[in-house]
Amino acid sequence: xxxxxxxxxxxxxxxxxxxxxxxxxxxxxxxxxxxxxxxxxxxxxxxxxxxxxxxxxxxxxxxxxxxxxxxxxxxxxxxxxxxxxxxxxxxxxxxxxxxxxxxxxxxxxxxxxxxxxxxxxxxxxxxxxxxxxxxxxxxxxxxxxxxxxxxxxxxxxxxxxxxxxxxxxxxxxxxxxxxxxxxxxxxxxxxxxxxxxxxxxxxxxxxxxxxxxxxxxxxxxxxxxxxxxxxxxxxxxxxxxxxxxxxxxxxxxxxxxxxxxxxxxxxxxxxxxxxxxxxxxxxxxxxxxxxxxxxxxxxxxxxxxxxxxxxxxxx
Numbered sequence: 001x002x003x004x005x006x007x008x009x010x011x012x013x014x015x016x017x018x019x020x021x022x023x024x025x026x027x028x029x030x031x032x033x034x035x036x037x038x039x040x041x042x043x044x045x046x047x048x049x050x051x052x053x054x055x056x057x058x059x060x061x062x063x064x065x066x067x068x069x070x071x072x073x074x075x076x077x078x079x080x081x082x083x084x085x086x087x088x089x090x091x092x093x094x095x096x097x098x099x100x101x102x103x104x105x106x107x108x109x110x111x112x113x114x115x116x117x118x119x120x121x122x123x124x125x126x127x128x129x130x131x132x133x134x135x136x137x138x139x140x141x142x143x144x145x146x147x148x149x150x151x152x153x154x155x156x157x158x159x160x161x162x163x164x165x166x167x168x169x170x171x172x173x174x175x176x177x178x179x180x181x182x183x184x185x186x187x188x189x190x191x192x193x194x195x196x197x198x199x200x201x202x203x204x205x206x207x208x209x210x211x212x213x214x215x216x217x218x219x220x221x222x223x224x225x226x227x228x229x230x231x232x233x234x235x236x237x238x239x240x241x242x243x244x245x246x247x248x249x250x251x252x253x254x255x256x257x258x259x260x261x262x263x264x265x266x267x268x269x270x271x272x273x274x275x276x277x278x279x280x281x282x283x284x285x286x287x288x289x290x291x292x293x294x295x296x297x298x299x300x301x302x303x304x305x306x307x308x309x310x311x312x313x314x315x
Contacts, residue, residue, distance in 0.1 A: 100129055101290060103130045133155075153181070159186060165203045188203045217244035246296075258292040
């Protein structure tokens, strides 16, 4: 089966789920079936903290492949052929509460070294899930974070997504060489809207293959998509081997909505992550996204969110 046929098949399968009573505009998220086992990628921080390896933090080697804190990495390794994953005592020190959900983000083009240093210090203090920066800042951020245990996430093809698959793959490899442990890529939005599904699939898969085993989040820019295009984008992300689907860049004129998060969660099921990004600036909004199905939040107002203060700006 060629790539175009594969994409069309998966898209049709997802559409069939919708017509059978699954997700649609304004729908209510269905509760998971009792027999369904939770995926590592969708564990809550509370579930992660219950795992016994947290009892001895001194054992963590900060290898960047933590099976508790970084379940997407473990999943990618298994998908690549591993039959068993080992972890020493202390693996998986996780931030408390909302901090464990948040990618602490600084992506504005005018970001200075002083601002990046402040970002790293805030991440150390609150133990956010990752620090998310532009690929040119990955090496510096890796140095600033040092032995904090907070991974670096890099954006690729950001913020437009209008680059060739090979260019995105090169940027991905360069970001990982500099220390990135997660990749957030922007899809080719124009190709998706033109129904060039094979090109969108190739674009995502090029980044997934270049990043392996580092997990890839696929930024859909949902505010620019129709309902049908959101369905297709999620299906293509699943087909290409992504670890997450993500709502927005925060630079595209719109942001995350609880309705889009619920739709994305229903479409990708329990095995992929869903990231809410764009316009999440306070605790109430973050909690609403998590309730709708997000297990990661992208925010520049991260400190305000965890402190319960109202964020005045950011993306």
